[in-house]
Amino acid sequence: MSRLVVVSNRVAVPGESRAGGLAVALEAALKEHGGLWFGWSGKTSRDRSGELHEQASGDVRYLTMDLSRADLDAYYNGFANRTLWPLLHFRLDLVDYDRKTREGYARVNALFAEKLAPRLKDDDIVWIHDYHLIPMASMLRERGIGCRIGFFLHVPMPSSDLLAAMPNHSRLFSSLYAYDLVGFQTQRDVERFQDYVRLFGGGEVLKGGTLQAPGGRRFCAASFPISIDTEHIAAQSRAAINKSAVRGLRASLDGRDLAIGVDRLDYSKGLPERFRGFERYLESHRDQKGSLTYLQIAPVSRGDVSEYRKLRNELEQISGHINGAHAQPDWTPLRYVNRNFAHATLTGFYRAAKVGLVTPLRDGMNLVAKEFVAAQDPEDPGVLVLSLLAGAAYELREALLVNPHDYDGVADAIAIAATMPKEKRIERWQAMMEHLRANDIGAWRRRYLEALEKT
Ligand SMILES: O=P(O)(O)OC[C@H]1O[C@H](O[C@H]2O[C@H](CO)[C@@H](O)[C@H](O)[C@H]2O)[C@H](O)[C@@H](O)[C@@H]1O
Numbered sequence: 001m002s003r004l005v006v007v008s009n010r011v012a013v014p015g016e017s018r019a020g021g022l023a024v025a026l027e028a029a030l031k032e033h034g035g036l037w038f039g040w041s042g043k044t045s046r047d048r049s050g051e052l053h054e055q056a057s058g059d060v061r062y063l064t065m066d067l068s069r070a071d072l073d074a075y076y077n078g079f080a081n082r083t084l085w086p087l088l089h090f091r092l093d094l095v096d097y098d099r100k101t102r103e104g105y106a107r108v109n110a111l112f113a114e115k116l117a118p119r120l121k122d123d124d125i126v127w128i129h130d131y132h133l134i135p136m137a138s139m140l141r142e143r144g145i146g147c148r149i150g151f152f153l154h155v156p157m158p159s160s161d162l163l164a165a166m167p168n169h170s171r172l173f174s175s176l177y178a179y180d181l182v183g184f185q186t187q188r189d190v191e192r193f194q195d196y197v198r199l200f201g202g203g204e205v206l207k208g209g210t211l212q213a214p215g216g217r218r219f220c221a222a223s224f225p226i227s228i229d230t231e232h233i234a235a236q237s238r239a240a241i242n243k244s245a246v247r248g249l250r251a252s253l254d255g256r257d258l259a260i261g262v263d264r265l266d267y268s269k270g271l272p273e274r275f276r277g278f279e280r281y282l283e284s285h286r287d288q289k290g291s292l293t294y295l296q297i298a299p300v301s302r303g304d305v306s307e308y309r310k311l312r313n314e315l316e317q318i319s320g321h322i323n324g325a326h327a328q329p330d331w332t333p334l335r336y337v338n339r340n341f342a343h344a345t346l347t348g349f350y351r352a353a354k355v356g357l358v359t360p361l362r363d364g365m366n367l368v369a370k371e372f373v374a375a376q377d378p379e380d381p382g383v384l385v386l387s388l389l390a391g392a393a394y395e396l397r398e399a400l401l402v403n404p405h406d407y408d409g410v411a412d413a414i415a416i417a418a419t420m421p422k423e424k425r426i427e428r429w430q431a432m433m434e435h436l437r438a439n440d441i442g443a444w445r446r447r448y449l450e451a452l453e454k455t
């Protein structure tokens, strides 16, 4: 069996518990298969980038690299999170394009390639992840690496007209042509990428979906919806009932129902809009007032990026306004918590909830939506309210699907979810759970790697 080498900016080294779906999903996939995981150490060094750290746990070896403050600012805080992240989430209004950060991004990608190339063997399978590392395969190829290299984009692929608005777009996006397989979360993402290749990227879409780059090199693009370790989460949520944090939360509800949201504090997650939707629910469904408490967990994310700091201020203001207007002496409608919780604890929180609120404005997949379903009590499951604009909505069709920009629609969905009869809840939950059992994280990894090996 070939060795699997996974490369991603964020690495879940043992003991690291930072929120984020990529790390959670790759950790589950690598534990099953074994291999090498290479990426940023999460640390900055004073002077130069490039110091390496190695450790092992079970069949997984971890190789991580420190970045200098200047490189991290240009590559991660700058080009990845102020240019590519908003662009790929359809937010041209937030894109900050800067030649300096673009150069820093290229420099750090080259350093990743330089450190990894000497460690690769001809029969390795290299799997590179996400928008932080788009040009890495072309940089490995320049260093003579000929083994199979796949890429997986965890975030959406937007319309090709949006991509084409970025200066020098083809230099970056045509570096995807150096991969053997480019994976996306949904078929829509694949179609939008094909459009880009055809209309702006100088390539061709051949019969059967194979793509041909201008020089004639052929590669594949297909969808592989990422998922969760379904059975493990179901078991974790059963056991979590004994955790003190979960017991404490249940007791604090004082007989009221719970609605829960769990998101990194990110503008793509639609938190201001969700708060407004909840406010509309309190105003327009007065018969239910006081019967549902909404807990929003929102750990701070990318706090060095100004748009994220602005969002935090905005949310503090809206949540204060909602509680000021609607709280009663013995009830606070919205509990807003900027803390990161252990994954196992979250599964107990999900299970305690009658309503799961997942309403991003755009999201590649959204694993919280899948985790919420997997964590439910089969005898008395909660209801998922899910944005139509999340990748997960293509699979979880039995959720209450909403448009996150429609506050009245979100308000009505909360009211319907909170009062849905048990038989209907069970029926919807069973259909989604069946899908998640057949399409778990193991299936995602196997399907992707099988397709990569066939290229
Ligand atoms: O590493 P961070 O900057 O702290 O951000 C966390 C991760 O956010 C994004 O996650 C995406 O991947 C999930 C799994 O495929 C998917 O469900 C979600 O829709 C995406 O937003 C980002 O793409 C990752 O690279 C980050 O590690």
Ligand SMILES: O=c1ccn([C@@H]2O[C@H](COP(=O)(O)OP(=O)(O)O)[C@@H](O)[C@H]2O)c(=O)[nH]1
Residues within 6 Å of the ligand: 017, 018, 019, 020, 021, 022, 024, 262, 263, 264, 297, 299, 339, 340, 341, 342, 343, 346, 365, 366, 367, 368, 369, 371
């Ligand atoms: O306090 C928290 C908040 C979130 N998460 C996890 O972070 C991941 C978020 O992934 P998702 O795909 O929903 O969104 P992303 O943050 O990757 O954009 C999920 O596995 C959550 O369980 C966590 O472990 N602790």
